[in-house]
Amino acid sequence: MRLEAIRYSPGSLQILDQLQLPEHCHYETLSSVQQAREAIRAMKVRGAPAIALVGCLSLAVELQAGAGGPGLAALVAFVRDQLSLLVAARPTAVNMARAARDLTHMAAREAELEGATEETVRERVIRFAEDMLEKDLKDNRSIGDLGARHLLEQTNPRGGKVTVLTHCNTGALATAGYGTALGVIRSLHEMGRLEHTFCTETRPYNQGARLTAFELVYEKIPATLITDSMAAAAMVHQGVSAVVVGADRVVANGDTANKIGTYQLAIVAKHHGIPFYVAAPSSSCDLRLETGKEIVIEERPSQELTDLNGVRIAAQANDVPRLPALVAPPLPAFGGTWRRDNASSRRRNLKARRRRRSGAVGRGKAVESSLPRRRALCSSKS
Numbered sequence: 001m002r003l004e005a006i007r008y009s010p011g012s013l014q015i016l017d018q019l020q021l022p023e024h025c026h027y028e029t030l031s032s033v034q035q036a037r038e039a040i041r042a043m044k045v046r047g048a049p050a051i052a053l054v055g056c057l058s059l060a061v062e063l064q065a066g067a068g069g070p071g072l073a074a075l076v077a078f079v080r081d082q083l084s085l086l087v088a089a090r091p092t093a094v095n096m097a098r099a100a101r102d103l104t105h106m107a108a109r110e111a112e113l114e115g116a117t118e119e120t121v122r123e124r125v126i127r128f129a130e131d132m133l134e135k136d137l138k139d140n141r142s143i144g145d146l147g148a149r150h151l152l153e154q155t156n157p158r159g160g161k162v163t164v165l166t167h168c169n170t171g172a173l174a175t176a177g178y179g180t181a182l183g184v185i186r187s188l189h190e191m192g193r194l195e196h197t198f199c200t201e202t203r204p205y206n207q208g209a210r211l212t213a214f215e216l217v218y219e220k221i222p223a224t225l226i227t228d229s230m231a232a233a234a235m236v237h238q239g240v241s242a243v244v245v246g247a248d249r250v251v252a253n254g255d256t257a258n259k260i261g262t263y264q265l266a267i268v269a270k271h272h273g274i275p276f277y278v279a280a281p282s283s284s285c286d287l288r289l290e291t292g293k294e295i296v297i298e299e300r301p302s303q304e305l306t307d308l309n310g311v312r313i314a315a316q317a318n319d320v321p322r323l324p325a326l327v328a329p330p331l332p333a334f335g336g337t338w339r340r341d342n343a344s345s346r347r348r349n350l351k352a353r354r355r356r357r358s359g360a361v362g363r364g365k366a367v368e369s370s371l372p373r374r375r376a377l378c379s380s381k382s
């Protein structure tokens with residue numbers, strides 16, 4: 001059975017609630033843009049292409065049920081306003097913004113055609129959204145096929161198998177099907193040329209552990225789940241041939257925004273001379289922006305880091321145990337012990353602390369330079 005993040009038939013849209021995976025395969029029905037927006041914000045559905053697909057299809061479902069209007073101008077305004085609600089849900093991934101722009105222009109153009117009616121405009125918008133599903137699936141198969149061939153030519157021109165490391169989830173669950181970076185891995189597997197896959201857990205929200213590992217197991221693709229911090233070691237000790245990741249947005253100079261952790265993977269890959277690829281459809285490209293500095297980076301709620309499945313795993317700022325180092329008054333040579341944690345520096349710090357307590361000395365240079373560190377530590381709120 002094909003793994004489907006999105007189930008659509010005219011007038012009906014369902015998404016696989018990805019927050020419940022891998023324990024439960026639960027499909028949730030979405031009948032409005034508002035519901036889709038909430039599902040996208042909550043990450044029940046995620047991945048740049050899937051966000052755009054669910055957003056546009058939720059509008060199609062509303063239009064099918066008769067929303068928008070009365071009158072052409074009101075219908076076009078409804079389409080534009082609903083789409084802009086969706087764009088704001090996850091701002092970094094550009095696919096939704098691009099689809100919104102195209103759909104809004106298309107609706108306005110259609111409304112100006114001779115003989116246009118509410119019905120014709122409605123139909124066009126619905127068809128546009130429906131076509132996106134088919135196009136995304138086709139694009140992903142091409143990305144997988146071309147990506148796999150290119151990767152083999154570059155890393156293993158004389159034949160043999162390759163080992164690929166990937167980050168986050170870019171598979172069937174993030175798209176209409178097959179996936180982008182994970183599509184390349186799927187194609188390599190189908191060609192019989194995949195030795196092994198390493199997928200990172202992808203903290204804080206574990207899309208690698210919960211979703212990519214699930215897809216790989218589901219399709220019996222040889223793979224090992226690793227912690228994010230194991231990537232460099234895997235490159236050195238496990239013969240990683242290439243790193244392939246997806247993209248939330250690629251801008252004109254090639255700068256790419258993707259799941260946190262992608263940048264450090266790129267640096268580590270470069271350090272080890274391992275090719276690093278971004279596999280993405282043109283719907284993830286934003287040529288209006290010149291460099292990555294202009295990309296709005298989404299900030300998520302802190303609970304995604306501090307909690308696991310609703311259970312707090314990080315210390316609360318106000319119940320950190322009062323460790324001597326944290327409460328020692330006022331500004332002891334605390335930075336010194338952190339900077340040079342060895343027996344002689346500990347002895348030096350202890351002596352300095354005793355001298356200061358007895359009022360014998362003022363603050364030395366080491367203490368001054370430890371100030372920002374101490375501030376940072378004490379004020380971190382997680």
Ligand SMILES: CSC[C@@H](O)[C@@H](O)C(=O)COP(=O)(O)O
Nearest residue numbers: 046047048170174246247248259
């Ligand atoms: C084909 S998915 C492309 C990207 O959206 C993907 O690499 C990614 O970072 C997904 O992040 P997520 O936060 O889970 O939506």
